[in-house]
Amino acid sequence: MPDPAALSDLDAGPSGLAVSLRGVTKVYDSGVEALGPLDLDVRSGEFVSLLGPSGCGKSTALRLIAGLNAPTSGTVRVSNRADRAQTGQSIGFVFQEPTLMPWASVRENVRLPLKLARVPVAEANARINAALAQVGLAEFADSFPRELSGGMKMRVSLARALVTDPDILLMDEPFAALDEFTRFRLNNDLLSLWGNLRKTVIFVTHSVFESVYLSQRVIVMTARPGRISAEFRIDAPESRGEEFRTSAAYAGYCREVSKALAPSYDENADR
């Protein structure tokens, strides 16, 4: 558990920026222009979706924010709490695949970020248990990844991202490979986690419905090189559920967002 000082430090800047990109581009060595130029501000505690066709560079944007790749030009700024030793600790990353170590139990998979940061074992154990409880997997701590369903593996991946108590959660199409029912459940769980923890979430997806259901703000991107083509603020109650999913407002948002997304796909088809 973080000490109170750290918490107040985080609370001090709810209106501050968590992530700020200015004129960011990415050209891969192969000459492919993947991204940009892109300007993006994400407020602290905000839930933002990046929505776009496959290969539009939204995953690239996420990797740049995480510091996994360097931008070709432009600046990437990520706010960092004063008590953090490394930037890595302030960011949690959830990949499209669960990306678990098959040789390690659920507990050891979740322990990884803490082990790499050399957190003392007793403290690490408490935090692992808390993170597993948050995603509802407390009973499966000693299972191995292969013994879990796809949805459960994704939950482990989420617990691993949460265990460092990051300020920012980056999610790269995390539920894309799951069946619809599991996906709905994980969406709801993610929303309630976000409601409790108030992390900044940047969520990459190619599903209009998912982005509208989850986010406060949906950012629509064009086909490669990815740029922002439209932005939607989703004004809906923060405790969303089946009621919101079946509401006329939800359907209206989805229609608008789909309309904004359509040109990106046409462009894609032309190539």
Add this chain to the structure above:
Amino acid sequence: MKPPPATPIPAAKARPKSKSKRRALDVVRILLPVAVLAAGIAVWGLVVRLNDIPPYVLPGPLMVFHTLVNDWPVLWQSLLTTLLTTLEGFAAAAVGGIALALLFNQSRWLEYSLFPYAVILQVTPVIAIAPLLLIYLPQQTAVIVCAWIVGFFPVLSNTTLGLNSVDRNLAGLFQLYGASRLQTLRYLKLPAALPFILGGLRIAGGLSLIGAVVAEIAAGSAGAGAGLAYRIAESGYRLNIPRMFAALLLLSVAGIVIYGLLALVSHLILRRWHESALGKES
């Protein structure tokens, strides 16, 4: 309404059937080679007896067995010598192969400069290298070096393959959390390479025995410290064919035991997570 009640019944029946079928198959898989062995020995004995073949041409199975029992003190001593050489060669191959692969993985320059020589060492027949080694090295060392030369390459190439097959996203995760080189090696690359390393070791075990035998034959040393391969050569000169067979039998058994032990170790280490050790039920 008819299909729903109809389907569960054959399904429920089919399950125990397939299970017992599988068990029967397992028994057959063990029984068949044993039956072939027994038949082979019986035919061998018959051929020797019916044709009155003298033991210095082809001894019967019973005679080989008697030799095995009577010459046990000599053969046992030789077996121990060969096994010790094999073990030392195997240990050197394991340590050397894994260490070289780790070095290559850390430095591309080193890999580019040295890997071709590892291949050359591997493709040059050890039987041709052994006499040279015996000139320059003390005999015991030369024998171990031979076992090492034959055994280390599969370990090296398998470990290299394993270290290079790390999941890209997992590597990204380690980078994100600021893992040091050593941490990445210890917590990511080595565990990911483990199934490959164990596969290499399984091959190296048998090859080390071959290397030891080849070197012993090339060395041709006599006396108390002589290995099984030397016993075979020596018995050949003396036309003690039954002892040749007995020593050969022991070598075969040693090879089987080495392979079985390494397969068992590999299974025990990987059984909780790796596909190769999970069996058919999951």
